[in-house]
Amino acid sequence: MEQTSHCNTLDEGHRVSSGRDWRPTPAIRVSVAVHLTGLAGVALDPVSWDYIVAALAGNHLALGLAGMWPRSTLLGSNLRRLPEDSVCRREIALTFDDGPDPVVTPRVLDVLDQYRAKATFFCIGSKAAVYPAIIQDMVRRGHSVENHTHTHPAAFATYGVRRLRREIEDSQETLTAICGRKPAFFRAPAGVRSPLLDPVLARLGLQYVSWTRRAFDTVDRNPLTVLRRLVRKLAAGDVLALHDGPAKRARDQAPVVLEVLPRLMDQIEAGKLTPVSLITACRS
Secondary structure (H helix, E strand, C coil): CCCCCCCCCECCCCCCCCCCCCCCCHHHHHHHHHHHHHHHHHHHCHHHHHHHHHHHHHHHHHHHHHHCCCCCCCCCCCECECCHHHHHCCEEEEEEEEECCCCHHHHHHHHHHHCCCCCEEEECHHHHHHCHHHHHHHHHCCCEEEECCCCCCCCHHHCCHHHHHHHHHHHHHHHHHHHCCCCCEECCHHHCCCCCHHHHHHHHCCEEECCCEECCCCCCCCHHHHHHHHHCCCCCCEEEEEECCCCCECCCCCEHHHHHHHHHHHHHHHCCCEECCHHHHHEC
16 A cells, blocks of 8 residues: 655644755665765775766666656655545545646636635746736635746756755745745646755755646646546545646647546545645645
8 A cells, every 4th residue: 555645734824834854765865875985985996986987877867767756755755645634534636737827727716616626736936926816816715826836947857956946935935925825835847856856845844745646638638538547546635636737728629627627526526525725635
């Protein structure tokens, strides 16, 4: 059975502390040991340089592969499913990435209202600055707004600590100013993370989130296959990842997410599950 990830404790104001303690994972500790051993090896036996380079290259390759596995916990904590208390309440989390979109996001909000469902929106800070009214509408309707970087750079996972921190902090400041609440959760673009990311998130008091399963609704134009991907073995505690921008268009030119969402909500209701925001699911 897959181990359930745990949320950071949230207080009554739905805020997290400005930081939390960071402890490197076993994989990161091994990586540090490999690098230190390599440096010592070069100093003691320069002839062994070729072997040391090969070992370091292998270590970097392993870390890179771990970062490309979105649901991995090798590089740090990762909320893939809701906490046990939330599972017992038969809750699930609907999450939407890459918005806000001026056309799609308001329609997603309307569908959620029809089903009295609450969701989590991982928003891009620079887009939020352009459409602050949509962000405020999300909050007014009871959804949570979380951090998905400021510009959604494709090379995010290759950034050094300073650029990682700037991307996340800029979004954090923008979203906080619009919402009046600090985001508590973070999701990396495409779910690809760097070994340097976890200490940055710890300093900012952010919990990393991936998903139980994702829709691939930015690449798949068929609403039925997207829906099947989401509802296969649908269960309490699931974290589902969709997109409200940019939305892939179905063959009839309707955004795929808008074709899928009402059918998904029907399946959720049939399973007697309650969609809640991550803030609600993780509230102590």
